[in-house]
Each structure stands twice: as C-alpha cells, then as structure tokens.
Amino acid sequence: MITPFDYFEHRRACKQKQLERSNRIANLPPEYHGPVSSSDRKILDKSVEELVQDVHKEVVNPIHILRSYGKLAIKAHAKTNCLTEVMINPGAERWIEEINLKGPLAGIPVSLKDSIVVGGFDTSVGYSRYTGKSYLQDGTMVRILKDAVYNAGAIPYVKTNCPITLLSFESTNDVWGRTTNPHNTNYSPGGSTGGESALLAYGGGRIGVGSDVAGSVRVPAHFAGIYSLRCSTGRWSKIGTKTSMAGQEGIPSVFSPMTRTMPDLVYFTKSILGMKPWKYDHTVHPIPWRAEIYDSTKEQKKLRIGVMETDGVVPPSPACARALSLVSAALSISGHTVTPIQPPFPTTALLLASSLLNSDGCHTFLAPFRTLERNDPGAAQLSFYASLPRPIRYIHYLWTKYIKRDTLWADLLYGIRKHSTAEQWELVAKREAYKAEWHEWWQQQQEDLDVILTVPNATPAVPHGGMRDAVGSCGYTFLFNLLDYTAGVLPITHVDAKLDALPASFDISAMNGVARGAYKHYNAEKMHGLPVGVQVVGQRLQEEKVLAVMERVVEMMEKEGKGYELLEIED
Numbered sequence: 001m002i003t004p005f006d007y008f009e010h011r012r013a014c015k016q017k018q019l020e021r022s023n024r025i026a027n028l029p030p031e032y033h034g035p036v037s038s039s040d041r042k043i044l045d046k047s048v049e050e051l052v053q054d055v056h057k058e059v060v061n062p063i064h065i066l067r068s069y070g071k072l073a074i075k076a077h078a079k080t081n082c083l084t085e086v087m088i089n090p091g092a093e094r095w096i097e098e099i100n101l102k103g104p105l106a107g108i109p110v111s112l113k114d115s116i117v118v119g120g121f122d123t124s125v126g127y128s129r130y131t132g133k134s135y136l137q138d139g140t141m142v143r144i145l146k147d148a149v150y151n152a153g154a155i156p157y158v159k160t161n162c163p164i165t166l167l168s169f170e171s172t173n174d175v176w177g178r179t180t181n182p183h184n185t186n187y188s189p190g191g192s193t194g195g196e197s198a199l200l201a202y203g204g205g206r207i208g209v210g211s212d213v214a215g216s217v218r219v220p221a222h223f224a225g226i227y228s229l230r231c232s233t234g235r236w237s238k239i240g241t242k243t244s245m246a247g248q249e250g251i252p253s254v255f256s257p258m259t260r261t262m263p264d265l266v267y268f269t270k271s272i273l274g275m276k277p278w279k280y281d282h283t284v285h286p287i288p289w290r291a292e293i294y295d296s297t298k299e300q301k302k303l304r305i306g307v308m309e310t311d312g313v314v315p316p317s318p319a320c321a322r323a324l325s326l327v328s329a330a331l332s333i334s335g336h337t338v339t340p341i342q343p344p345f346p347t348t349a350l351l352l353a354s355s356l357l358n359s360d361g362c363h364t365f366l367a368p369f370r371t372l373e374r375n376d377p378g379a380a381q382l383s384f385y386a387s388l389p390r391p392i393r394y395i396h397y398l399w400t401k402y403i404k405r406d407t408l409w410a411d412l413l414y415g416i417r418k419h420s421t422a423e424q425w426e427l428v429a430k431r432e433a434y435k436a437e438w439h440e441w442w443q444q445q446q447e448d449l450d451v452i453l454t455v456p457n458a459t460p461a462v463p464h465g466g467m468r469d470a471v472g473s474c475g476y477t478f479l480f481n482l483l484d485y486t487a488g489v490l491p492i493t494h495v496d497a498k499l500d501a502l503p504a505s506f507d508i509s510a511m512n513g514v515a516r517g518a519y520k521h522y523n524a525e526k527m528h529g530l531p532v533g534v535q536v537v538g539q540r541l542q543e544e545k546v547l548a549v550m551e552r553v554v555e556m557m558e559k560e561g562k563g564y565e566l567l568e569i570e571d
Contacts, residue, residue: 003370010370028086056102066157074204082189092155095146098146106154107155110208116141118139118159128174130242141209143240152275162192164379167376168192168378171192182198184527188223206261207259210256219474225494226491227489231486238281273543300450303331303336305328311475314519322493330557331556349483356427356431365383377468378471381468394414412513435484451538459522469518473517477535486546500527
C-alpha cells in the first residue's frame with residue numbers, strides 16, 4: 001500500500017502480531033501457567049551441562065525442562081515484555097520428538113533474538129512490513145541447533161525483542177512494544193539484543209543467541225546482569241538471519257552466545273563449536289573448540305592484564321569505574337600482573353566505525369518504515385543528521401567545532417552521512433590501517449598482554465528514551481567490533497546509591513557532546529540495584545582464552561566473597 005495509507009496497514013499488523021502472541025500464551029497447556037513448583041526448582045537450579053547429562057542418562061525428560069523454562073519465560077514476559085514469537089506450542093513440544101537426545105545440548109531450551117529465522121514463524125525485527133511473512137524452513141543457525149540426526153539437540157522455544165533498526169541500546173518497536181529491565185522496569189535491558197538479556201536475567205532461560213555490531217550482546221549483558229561473548233567474525237554461524245542493514249560489511253555483525261551463568265557460557269560455546277558449524281555455514285572458519293588454549297589459560301600461573309581505564313571519549317561513571325577497580329584488585333591480590341594501558345587512539349575508532357556503519361546515510365534501515373512507524377530515538381538522531389542538506393550540515397559542523405569548541409561531537413555528527421563508493425573504499429582502507437596499528441601495538445608491549453580489561457559502557461542501564469541523548473556513547477564496545485576482537489562481558493556488582501554518586505565537583509557542561517549525552521541520565525540513587533559489569537577483550541579469534549579469563553575472574557571474585565548475585569527466580 002502506498003504512503004500515507006500504509007499507516008493503517010501498519011496499525012493493523014501491530015495489533016495482529018500482539019494479539020497472536022497473547023493468544024499463543026493464553027492457549028498454552030496448564031503446565032506453563034501457575035507458580036514455580038519444587039520439581040521446576042530442581043531443573044532450574046541445574047547448569048546446562050548437568051541437565052544434558054540427565055537427558056543422556058534418561059533421568060529427566062526434555063519435556064519437563066521445556067515446561068519449567070517455558071513457564072519462567074512467560075513470567076519473564078509478563079514483567080518485561082521480552083518475547084516476540086512464542087514457539088512453544090505448536091513448535092517446541094513437537095520438536096522434542098525430533099531432536100538428537102545424545103547431542104551436546106540435548107533437551108535444552110534455547111532462546112533466539114527475533115532476527116534469527118525459524119521455519120513457520122515471522123522474522124520481523126520490529127518492522128511491521130515484515131510481519132505475516134513466516135519462513136518455510138529453518139535458517140542455518142537453527143538447523144545446527146535442532147535439525148537432522150547429528151544436531152546439538154537443543155529446542156528453540158521463544159524469540160526475543162529488539163529495537164527497530166537494530167541500532168540501539170534500548171529494545172522497543174511498534175510491533176512488539178518496549179522491553180524493560182527486570183531489575184528496574186524504568187530502565188532498558190540493553191539492545192539490540194535486549195529481549196534476550198531481560199529473559200535470561202529474569203531466569204526464563206539459560207542460553208540464548210544474539211547479534212552484535214556495536215555492542216549488542218555485550219551492553220545488554222552489562223545492563224541486565226548476564227554473561228555474553230562477542231565472537232570474532234567467522235567463529236559463529238550468521239547465515240539464516242535477517243538484518244536491518246543487509247549488505248553492510250564496514251562493521252560486520254556477528255551472532256554470539258548469551259547465558260545466565262558463566263559455566264553455561266563456556267559449555268554453550270564449546271558445544272556449538274564442537275558441532276563443526278563450518279559444515280553448515282560457509283562463513284564459519286573451520287576452527288574447532290581448542291581445549292589446549294582454554295586449559296592452558298585456566299592453568300596459567302600469572303595472567304598479564306592491561307586495564308583500559310577510558311576510551312578517551314566518555315569517562316566511566318563511578319559505578320562502572322568501581323566495578324573495574326574491584327576486578328583489577330582481585331586480579332592483583334591473586335598474583336596477576338595488572339597494568340594500565342594507553343592503546344592507539346580509541347577516539348579515532350568511534351569516528352571511523354560510526355562513518356562505516358552509516359555510510360549509506362541511514363537509507364537501508366529506514367527503507368522498510370511505514371508511515372508514522374516510530375523509530376528508536378537514537379537511530380532517529382542518526383537519520384536526522386544524515387538527512388540534512390549538505391550546506392546545513394556543514395554549517396552545523398562549523399558551529400559545533402569552532403563556536404561550541406566541541407571537535408569530537410562535530411566530527412562524529414559530520415561523519416553520519418551518505419558516502420560515495422570512493423569514500424567508502426577510503427574508510428575501509430583506514431579501518432585496515434587502524435587494525436594493523438593495534439596489532440603492532442599489542443605485539444610491542446613489554447610483557448605480552450593476555451587480555452585487556454575495561455568497562456562495557458560508560459554508565460549502567462539507560463532509562464527508557466535515554467538513547468536519544470546517549471546515542472554516541474558506545475565506544476567501549478564499538479572499538480572492538482571495528483578491530484574484530486573477541487570480547488566478553490560478565491556482571492560484577494550493582495549500583496550503590498552512596499558509593500556511586502557523582503562528586504560535588506562534577507561539571508557536565510565541561511564534557512564533550514557524547515559524554516554529556518551519556519551522563520545526562522546518570523543518577524546513582526535512581527539506578528540503585530542495577531547490574532554493573534566488566535569487559536574482557538582478547539585479540540581476534542581468541543574465544544577460548546577470553547572465556548577462560550572470564551571464568552577465572554568469576555572464581556576470584558567468589559573466593560573473596562564478592563561473587564555476583566543473580567536476580568532470584570520468582571515463584
């Protein structure tokens with residue numbers, strides 16, 4: 001239907017999908033409704049590996065695992081609005097009869113970001129234009145999980161919410177509504193894989209799959225208090241998915257694991273890599289799980305940790321700086337070498353990555369919009385600047401840079417525009433040169449670094465609508481997408497109203513535009529109790545090493561009596 005009459009089609013599609021979701025939940029068997037039972041608790045308290053062993057030994061029936069986590073998923077949705085496609089019945093209850101009960105994930109429910117294709121269900125990624133167009137067959141990633149004789153044996157049971165455009169640390173759209181943080185529903189659970197983080201943090205699942213182009217599995221883990229790993233490109237399957245920016249390869253998106261606990265993150269990653277995903281997906285490198293790297297890192301007597309205290313754009317808030325300090329101290333007490341580092345020009349990375357990601361002038365992610373379909377506030381900011389006539393954009397650039405004297409903000413905004421083919425090639429050349437510079441820097445350290453430790457974001461979770469101001473505050477994660485480094489996030493503590501308050505001398509007006517947007521919503525009193533994490537970064541394709549270091553950090557924190565406390569599962 002042509003504009004503006006497609007507005008009525010948009011409204012109809014949104015109402016239809018929300019009604020469909022409500023009906024699927026209401027029509028579930030009685031086992032998916034009601035309080036959490038003692039038998040549910042026995043299942044929910046076990047790790048993925050323990051549950052798989054029980055399935056292998058026929059101690060537990062996979063249907064009971066599905067119903068326990070299905071019940072919690074429905075409760076999580078009632079609190080946070082985290083689900084999109086509810087695939088339990090029809091779907092998962094039937095798939096149980098077809099899975100490989102000897103697989104490494106036998107009988108384990110797995111949640112999926114809405115962008116992952118499952119046969120028989122829509123993959124709308126928040127656009128009403130893509131509703132009512134279910135796929136006939138499973139995508140490659142789902143086939144690895146559940147199809148054929150030699151599959152992993154997992155059971156996809158729900159898909160989870162994301163922001164329209166997939167370019168935000170919030171998760172809201174007209175089709176499915178707004179997803180909230182289970183720790184505090186006034187705040188975002190992150191994005192663009194925010195539905196996953198809300199579900200896992202609540203306890204409605206143990207393992208899930210998301211995607212990351214600027215921090216989209218890591219920031220949700222930080223905001224909601226779960227565990228995630230941003231794999232390097234080629235380590236995890238990406239075929240059989242839908243995106244808002246098809247063909248965008250300046251900053252490649254990667255699909256990666258997200259889990260409720262650290263042991264589950266290791267086991268899930270190990271299991272999928274053990275399935276030889278390169279036999280299903282031509283984009284995956286033929287690199288199996290390398291136990292020798294994981295084991296040697298776990299046993300290494302003295303780790304060499306470089307601490308990146310700031311990205312040079314937005315200084316970490318008191319809460320995030322405290323989490324970083326807690327981990328640095330624990331590592332030092334345990335005898336590891338912890339050294340502050342100053343890597344090459346992280347501010348350059350933010351400018352370069354932003355230009356690469358939006359080099360089409362935001363055209364591609366805007367194309368599917370229908371009349372009056374609401375955009376994410378952050379993405380709307382980007383598209384507004386990209387749409388300005390060149391003379392006006394240049395005048396704004398000069399005014400911001402020379403009158404307001406905010407060079408960084410001026411350069412960042414001016415780079416959000418449509419680039420010619422020649423300009424795009426130039427950006428790619430700069431990207432490769434920057435990656436080479438980082439590689440050389442890492443090799444030249446006096447003591448070869450094992451990993452880098454830094455914050456995942458300058459602040460804890462943003463309040464709803466906060467990305468309108470904080471849209472540029474993504475440097476701590478975006479940097480490692482540009483470099484294609486492996487990076488994981490783990491929760492460490494919670495915001496404390498007293499410990500994490502801004503000092504009396506704090507002056508937001510002295511900050512650059514990106515930092516002002518981030519700090520506009522920082523309020524330790526309102527944020528009290530929100531999760532705060534740290535980020536562990538390795539070089540490219542170092543998933544085993546990063547996971548091993550993350551696991552050791554968890555062990556050290558627990559040894560000191562400072563282990564992270566997950567959100568308790570409600571009855």
